Amino acid sequence: MITVYLNRRIDDDARRESLFRGDFHLYSGIGGANALADHAKDLIGQAFEGLDPERAQYEMDVDEFVRRVEPLKREFTNGDRTKALCQQFAVDFGVDPERTYFDIPRLRVIPADQFLTAGVSYNYKAHRDMWYGHPQQLVNYWTPVFDVVGDNVMSMYTDYFDRPVKNGSNQYDYDEWVAKHRTAAAGEKTTDTRPHPLPLEDFESRGEIRIAGQSGDVFMFSSNHLHASAPNTSDVTRFSYDLRTINLDDVRAGRGPRNVDSGATGTTLGDFLRVSDLAPLKAEEFEDALTHA
Numbered sequence: 063m064i065t066v067y068l069n070r071r072i073d074d075d076a077r078r079e080s081l082f083r084g085d086f087h088l089y090s091g092i093g094g095a096n097a098l099a100d101h102a103k104d105l106i107g108q109a110f111e112g113l114d115p116e117r118a119q120y121e122m123d124v125d126e127f128v129r130r131v132e133p134l135k136r137e138f139t140n141g142d143r144t145k146a147l148c149q150q151f152a153v154d155f156g157v158d159p160e161r162t163y164f165d166i167p168r169l170r171v172i173p174a175d176q177f178l179t180a181g182v183s184y185n186y187k188a189h190r191d192m193w194y195g196h197p198q199q200l201v202n203y204w205t206p207v208f209d210v211v212g213d214n215v216m217s218m219y220t221d222y223f224d225r226p227v228k229n230g231s232n233q234y235d236y237d238e239w240v241a242k243h244r245t246a247a248a249g250e251k252t253t254d255t256r257p258h259p260l261p262l263e264d265f266e267s268r269g270e271i272r273i274a275g276q277s278g279d280v281f282m283f284s285s286n287h288l289h290a291s292a293p294n295t296s297d298v299t300r301f302s303y304d305l306r307t308i309n310l311d312d313v314r315a316g317r318g319p320r321n322v323d324s325g326a327t328g329t330t331l332g333d334f335l336r337v338s339d340l341a342p343l344k345a346e347e348f349e350d351a352l353t354h355a
Contacts, residue, residue: 074157084223087282094151096278102207109134116298119173131171131182138169152337163334163343167305174294191285193259195236195326198318199308200285207301212272214296221269222288226323231259236328286319
């Protein structure tokens with residue numbers, strides 16, 4: 063049974079154990095999460111120069127939209143201010159800053175009405191983050207920058223948390239993705255031709271749920287959950303950010319949900335930064351602990 067917990071104040075070790083069982087944790091009023099959302103709003107406002115960013119797609123063509131969004135996303139992900147706010151975000155959730163590392167966050171910009179579904183606004187098909195080379199011990203934090211509704215969030219397929227789906231992850235190598243495909247998003251405007259690991263079979267979920275919160279609310283889940291970008295039929299562009307963390311002790315001990323179907327090679331661990339001082343994680347030290355079996 064999967065449980066949804068609202069503003070449950072428990073220590074991080076107990077919360078991770080709950081997440082690894084498939085539970086969801088929802089939080090509101092977390093200072094670091096709100097600060098990161100406000101930072102995103104500032105950057106979004108600069109990118110769209112006084113336009114209403116949620117409706118700016120109706121004021122420009124796709125090329126102009128991409129021209130504004132690509133540097134916006136790059137600055138949010140790589141900026142020093144973002145990294146400092148990620149440290150605050152993690153500490154506010156009570157993680158051990160010496161044992162916890164975070165992957166720099168991504169700003170998601172998903173327009174309505176199929177205006178743009180590829181490249182910088184790629185609508186993720188059903189997937190587990192492990193299909194993209196993430197470790198099984200990953201914790202995902204998803205936060206709307208502006209208030210969202212059920213018509214523009216994510217679909218979570220809860221009944222597939224521990225059920226396999228035939229997929230193309232055994233053809234995915236993270237190092238190859240970084241070298242050849244990650245920076246090519248701006249050139250994908252109609253169909254995304256990059257080799258995303260996709261389901262290779264139709265599946266029917268009776269456990270789909272969508273979590274819609276307000277700006278700065280945090281939806282926390284194990285990245286072993288099968289999930290996808292829901293088609294945006296809300297008439298406004300959805301802006302959200304996602305952040306991921308791992309605890310070193312979990313990786314070394316092999317804790318986490320069972321790998322049911324990922325065959326990806328390579329690892330994202332080399333992208334992670336320590337919460338305490340932003341020191342990069344040395345992924346090669348974990349080669350023996352990492353497994354996709």
